[in-house]
Amino acid sequence: MITASDDRHTWTARAIRLLEADANRSADTHLHVFPLPEEWGIDLYLKDESVHPTGSLKHRLARSLILYALVNGEVGPDTTLVEASSGSTAVSEAYFARMLGLAFVTVVPRSTSPEKIELIEFYGGTCHYVDEPLEVYAEAERVARDCGGHYLDQFTFAERATDWRGNNNIAESVFSQLEMERHPVPSWVVVGAGTGGTSATFGRYVRYRCHPTRIAVVDPEGSAFYEAWRTGDRAVTTGCRSRIEGIGRPRVEPSFVDGVIDEMISVPDAASIAAVRMLRDRTAHWAGGSTGTNLVGAFQLIARMRREGRTGSVVTLICDSGVRYAHTYYDDQWVAAQGFDLAPHRAQLDRFLATGEWTP
Numbered sequence: 001m002i003t004a005s006d007d008r009h010t011w012t013a014r015a016i017r018l019l020e021a022d023a024n025r026s027a028d029t030h031l032h033v034f035p036l037p038e039e040w041g042i043d044l045y046l047k048d049e050s051v052h053p054t055g056s057l058k059h060r061l062a063r064s065l066i067l068y069a070l071v072n073g074e075v076g077p078d079t080t081l082v083e084a085s086s087g088s089t090a091v092s093e094a095y096f097a098r099m100l101g102l103a104f105v106t107v108v109p110r111s112t113s114p115e116k117i118e119l120i121e122f123y124g125g126t127c128h129y130v131d132e133p134l135e136v137y138a139e140a141e142r143v144a145r146d147c148g149g150h151y152l153d154q155f156t157f158a159e160r161a162t163d164w165r166g167n168n169n170i171a172e173s174v175f176s177q178l179e180m181e182r183h184p185v186p187s188w189v190v191v192g193a194g195t196g197g198t199s200a201t202f203g204r205y206v207r208y209r210c211h212p213t214r215i216a217v218v219d220p221e222g223s224a225f226y227e228a229w230r231t232g233d234r235a236v237t238t239g240c241r242s243r244i245e246g247i248g249r250p251r252v253e254p255s256f257v258d259g260v261i262d263e264m265i266s267v268p269d270a271a272s273i274a275a276v277r278m279l280r281d282r283t284a285h286w287a288g289g290s291t292g293t294n295l296v297g298a299f300q301l302i303a304r305m306r307r308e309g310r311t312g313s314v315v316t317l318i319c320d321s322g323v324r325y326a327h328t329y330y331d332d333q334w335v336a337a338q339g340f341d342l343a344p345h346r347a348q349l350d351r352f353l354a355t356g357e358w359t360p
């Protein structure tokens with residue numbers, strides 16, 4: 001544990017070493033193969049970010065955001081860390097804050113899943129609730145101001161805090177894990193967007209490395225990203241709260257870098273949930289809703305590649321574990337209460353896996 005009596009420089013150096021040591025103790029996340037018919041000549045890979053110590057892709061971002069604030073001199077031994085998060089980021093930030101002996105407060109919508117609240121508090125974090133999704137930003141700024149803390153602000157800094165050149169970012173990890181595959185350079189990488197940081201990292205990395213890989217971003221119902229990308233108007237707001245945790249936003253976030261996105265796909269929420277249940281049935285992987293959204297997008301692109309007579313590989317993510325959604329996406333009563341009819345979407349997914357065709 002580092003002590004507050006250390007002078008600021010010493011304290012910061014020790015804090016950085018602790019974060020680096022955590023990275024050194026962590027193995028890289030797996031790249032699983034999703035079973036598709038061999039004769040299609042197309043391989044689908046799932047980068048499993050649910051195996052990070054804090055259970056989601058946000059483990060990487062949380063470490064980067066806190067490192068970024070440390071090297072900017074914005075955090076010291078008595079700084080309370082503050083965030084606005086739908087959950088995954090806050091879970092990971094609470095873990096690192098505890099490691100550094102810092103208090104952590106996150107502003108979350110009141111409807112955030114109880115599993116995530118429990119996890120944030122398990123790592124010593126405090127939740128501060130707001131009713132409206134769009135209130136989280138101003139409220140997090142106010143909380144930080146009132147306690148003299150530091151607002152980590154994932155939505156603004158995700159694209160800046162992550163090293164897109166490499167440094168074992170998620171993109172570099174995927175490309176090195178594909179080196180021995182029959183299609184080592186993927187035709188498509190398919191991800192969702194919450195902050196937009198993940199798509200920005202992949203998009204910048206493939207351009208920096210001069211790979212022909214295209215980036216597709218999937219978006220759930222009621223999100224502003226798809227509309228903004230389609231119209232070019234970044235001022236779009238929807239005021240809706242996404243029902244697929246972690247992705248989809250009521251406004252276009254500063255870290256959403258539309259210049260690196262080659263395609264966007266809007267995915268019905270019921271299709272996302274049907275897809276993640278299909279994944280569990282076919283592979284025993286338990287994942288969250290945003291993984292289902294990824295799969296629906298990936299299947300559509302694979303069907304197009306087949307129509308165009310192309311072979312190649314497609315990569316997408318398992319973003320977090322399904323354990324967090326036992327009472328929602330995997331609960332038939334909750335699904336019915338949301339008015340979701342999963343059957344037609346499940347039939348569409350199974351038909352695709354049997355024929356390679358995607359029928360809207």
Ligand SMILES: Cc1ncc(COP(=O)(O)O)c(C=O)c1O
Pocket residue numbers: 056058088089158192193194195196197198199245246247288290291319320
């Ligand atoms: C479960 C889950 N999936 C996907 C994402 C999207 O990642 P990003 O914020 O990098 O766009 C998030 C972001 O919070 C998430 O929590």
